[in-house]
Amino acid sequence: MEFFLAQGFLLSRHHRDVGGQTEIHLWLTTPHGPAKLVVEGEKPVLMVAREHLAKAKRLLGSLLAESRELGFNNFSHQAVAMLYFPSLEAHKQGQAQLTSNGIEVLEADIKLHDRYLMERFARGGILFDGVAEQKAGYSQWRQVRLKGGDYSPDLKVLSLDVECSAKGELYSVGLYGHGAALVIMVGPPQEAPCQMRWVADEKALLKALEAEITRLDPDILIGWSVVAFDLRLLAKRAERHGMTLRLGRGGEALWIRDATGDGQAFASLPGRVAIDGIDGLKIATYNFESFSLEFVSQALLGRGKKTEDVDNRLAQITHDFHHDKGKLAAYNLEDCVLVWDIFAHTRLLDFLVLRSQLTGLELDRAGGSVAAFTNLYLPKLHRAGFVAPNLPAGGGLASPGGYVMDSRPGLYRNVLVLDFKSLYPSIIRTFKIDPLGLILGLEQEDAIPGFREAKFSRHQHFLPDIITELWQARDQAKRQKDAPRSQAIKILMNSFYGVLGSGGCRFYDPRLASSITLRGHAIMQQTAKWVAEAGHQVIYGDTDSTFVLLAEALSHEQADAIGQQLAADINHKWQQHLKDEFDLECHLELEYETHYQRFLMPTIRGSEAGSKKRYAGMTADGELVFKGLETVRTDWTPLAKQFQTQLYRLVFEDKDPSDFVRQSVEATLAGERDSELVYKKRLRRKLDQYVKNVPPHVRAARLADEHNKKLGKTLKYQGKGSISYLMTLNGPEPLEYQQSPIDYQHYIDRQLKPVAEAILPFVDLDFERLVGGQLGLF
Template identity: 85%
Template sequence: MPQGFLLSRHHRDIAGKTEIHLWLSGPDGPAKLVVEGEQPVLMVAANNLAKAKSLLAGSLADVKELGFQSFAREPVAMLYFATLEAHKQGQAQLTSNGIEVLEADIKLSDRYLMERFARGAIAFDGVPTAKTGHTEWRQVRIKGADYRPTLKVLSLDLECSAKGELYSAGLYGNGAAKVLMVGTPEPSDGEIDWVADEKALLQRLEAEIARLDPDIIIGWSVVAFDLRLLAKRAERHGMTLRLGRGGEALWIRDATGDGQAFASLPGRVAIDGIDALKIATYNFESFSLEFVSQALLGRGKKTEDVDNRLAEIEHDFRFNKPKLAAYNLEDCVLVWDIFAKTRLLDFLILRSQLTGLELDRAGGSVAAFTNLYLPKLHRAGFVAPNLPLGGGLASPGGYVMDSRPGLYRNVLVLDFKSLYPSIIRTFKIDPLGLIEGLVEADAIPGFREAKFSRTKHFLPEIITELWQARDQAKRQKDAPRSQAIKILMNSFYGVLGSGGCRFYDTRLASSITLRGHAIMQQTAKWVEEAGHQVIYGDTDSTFVLLDDALDHDQADAIGKGLAADINARWQQTLQDEFSLECHLELEYETHYQRFLMPTIRGSEAGSKKRYAGLKSDGELVFKGLETVRTDWTVLAKQFQTELYRLVFSDQDPSAFIRATVEETLAGKRDGDLVYKKRLRRKLDQYVKNVPPHVRAARLADEHNKKAGKTLKYQGKGSISYLMTLSGPEPLEYQQSPIDYQHYIDRQLQPVAEAILPFINLEFEQLIGGQLGLF
């Protein structure tokens, strides 16, 4: 059978029946699979069937009772419709008359794919017809496959005026490295296709994309900015911009409220670099192309200032179009190189193969779980419940023990490998297993009166397969695959504890987290029975204090011995108490030669999720402290790093502290005093609580408005500001003197006071009299 990788899926009504269009990229080129006549279904309790048939008289295509039951163990009937419109109206009619409808929200194309276990790669058969640029298949049959695609990729970037008038379009990849530019021809080092005006630019771009025929279009905000702008400019010219395959039109759907946009490009996928990095769990202080490219590639744009860049673009369009073309193409290349460096497409392809999610789907952990679980559930004769009313009840969080604050030598970290997935595997935690376990005599006890079947479940097996696949990926050093599997496995607890998931049940989530609590507490007891002290525990990690006099090799041996001993004890305990095979695996992770567990500020109690340590190889590790937080200044981060290095090395930090204070007060550290913070809401949404960065952003846009510049901060973004004697002021419009005392009190002192008490020093005594020198 031919094979291909799924790029896009759509469904619609045509001539009184449904059609599902699946576009694939395959070894023989693009393929469009047309699936005709699939009937959308509604599921209702069998005792409501007579009423449902009466309400839907004349609109039903078929009714079947196939032996399915709900999670309430009530028989369920299937109501089939010929068209999507009839299905939609039928659902509205039933719900408005008080009849609960199950699984009504699952899209026809998604159901078609998941029931055939077709995730990403597809094997298919049917009747082919050659079309321009692709093959169309009808009378289609499909199934899941293991095809690894080689996708054609094109990087796209637009340059425009402040009003959105198109100047140029850069195209890079798949054999292209050119810029389409409005204007008369000029000599240039690069390839420029000159066009007469904006409409001609849109027409030429449409032709170039058809010629290059990419599977994937990548860019930076490529949907929310580039494709949306193209759609708007095309609309102004009365054009339908046909950027999809087979002459299909680009269609943009704007989400309400948050400015997010979604692009429909039949036969192609538009992937935004920002979204893709976030899906792959990358995190940056800023997701601007300049910041990310500098961080990942060590190079970037020539300027980061938005206003100056826009002014430069407009200037170059008038007076130096070859320079603008080079700038435009550079942005395309940067995005291309970021994708290559991070192997983002490899990651997204593997995620799609594992979960059935679309390549461009952001988030989607609930949908991924549904794709994996629902077909198995149906084959067991059950249909899924609807979302819980009111979002469900909160479930307990991970285990965090009270810490024992102190400055220590020789601390080990013992860490359970994928604790929550291993609990699911071991204790058979599963939505169907809960329903079946509640009526079985020999069920496995959970928490909050949960019981789980020993034999009827799917999630433990799903995790086992993923676990084995991840171990193989690690052995093969396949980082994208390993990361995709890790993210998926770790999402299962969150999904089961989310009111946005149809399988939510507080008994499921609590049986994972509370079992984790019990495991962590028992592990700590066994460690202490072995003669060691546990100073902290957090979710899946146990921090063990050893004797001060031990060297690294001795500590290493103890760590390995503890892990092996506790693993053996868990295997025996679970067999004795529950007759279960143990999948818990405690690993010896780290030996800290020096370790600080600070107190909560203003208290003698130990903090949680905040610590620092010095590894045997000299690496400093900070968790939850200022050094790893983006809302602290460079001054504080550098101060903390050097201060801790001195203390961990048993050196007196007094002179360093005094020197840092003196340099700060003397204005020698002004470049390190900038705060940079994200605006997580629109500026006008801050009403009652107006923090410093919001005040600075408002002040900046007041200056921008007076200067006739673009308002930069109204719709989220990041602001850089300084604390001055007049309060927070934006970096670009600072007018008042810097408030150095603020930085001493709010940046240096808190950092110092977290560690100095443990070496019998006080910050204020060390710097006493310093303020009077300036």
């Protein structure tokens, strides 16, 4: 039995060659302070079919340290040999030599430190042992042994924000958290509203920042665009002064890697992690109309900056730096506090720590669904004696999407929503869908049938068991009301289908993804048949939800009872059906989700056919729910959203909406609703990348920057962002430079009319007839 004396949580991981052999550096936070684990002499590996081994050895010559045959097979059931290399450089050269000579190598892209950790099931929490030596501010361990553990860290967090000129010259850096509320600023000492550290110039500011980071010694640096803006700017200004900015532990340097094309940046900060609030919230599936600090802080905290106008803010920052440094310091520190409070409010670090513990992903890793799946699956696959395939050539084939039933348009009373709980994960559990199970099941007599000629082993698989463990953990998290853990597990479970259907995953196989989605189609269709047999009508179905129409003369309590009974009966039918037809235990779970007292399934615009993924309903407590309609879309104006909400409520409450529609049109034409006419849209690409199709918001953005250029202001819209604009008689114009009269008829025709026409015909009303007389008055 192994005993490990120490435990910690992984912050950063790196590998490199030292003296002709490899070193892996793992930085941890532990109950006794930071620790650096140095793992020496791990040999990078390539895997080739055994039939190519002799040729590979001849080609590699002295690059190769050793080769082994350990009984592994590839997914074509061919024996595989392992080729080990003394260094990362030799591994790189060896891979190039083999591939250029037509020998396929497997698992060549897995980084040395990732392989080392995943093979020891080390994900986040780590148990370790070795020989320790105390260094300045941390312990360093060699002769390391480690394995996965469940240590949950108490992280030291520091919020950082930089203020600068329009040209990037540093004015100040704010630091907040972990006992600090400090602004380092260039300039002579003067009275200020917070703790200050005054420095003579920009270079002195960078040196002071190094000293404060070393003194405070945080595990985590947080901020808003903290990598893409703050740290990247600091690194560039340090380079300008011939400095290496040492913000990592042990005096290690900050290193910024810019991604190609999209402006994204990655920070290497040994011993620490830089986490951007925007990326973190997106990972946790938060969604906002804008991810500016002002917008998000107002949405989550109810407070924010004093202004969000970029031009004014930059001008004000420069003015305050020269004339009121105390005011600038307060502004700088406020940004740090806002970020700190957003992280605390959302428990974002708790979520990211749990994600790391579940998947082995780095705390700052954006996306990473494929890497998470690989971390979980590959070690199990190796222990079964198989190595993973490479990525599919050409990116793979598209897999079928989720089931969407043709809807039956109408305005209804008493509609129930029955929803399968985590349908795709439950299909994986029930039908044993698994990469290894597929290649073994194809050769087994009692295999479970899938789709596209797939067959899955009943007994040899890993993914169904991984799902089961996660499912049970999520149920426990729900019982404990642990929202971050529940959300982290939900995101992970739901990612597995997408991973298996992605050409960016080494385990991609169209038979895997199709056996999930097409099984979902069959489940939804059979469920609808059973609902019909129970005497009810299904008016719509979408992926995992079934919409059931009940009789009109039912109370909410009666509808609830029917919903509960219907879900229970169908669950029983699925259990019996899967036992009888496949001899499988059923993990499908249909839940009664919602009772809509009123429900609208609209038609496709300009057609009598029912729409898909668009509906609205009113629950028993009067809550309005919109799906795919104007109120939930960011490309509609506040006018349309407010109009829709009030109009639908009137119709759902059986009130005549005629006067409201007429008054809304009249007020719009009279200029009384001008504040609600602003469109706000994101620029998904850089402005100069819109060539063939130039939509209205791009035209407005170009006009705005033409004005900015004439006025000598910063060009705001060249590199993505959001633009607010109005439709005028001369076309789209930016809100800040509107010159032409508003085109009110555009808003009647494009905003109010489509909203009204989706629902008025169901109560025998016509928009044009209601407002036709008014339109002629203006």
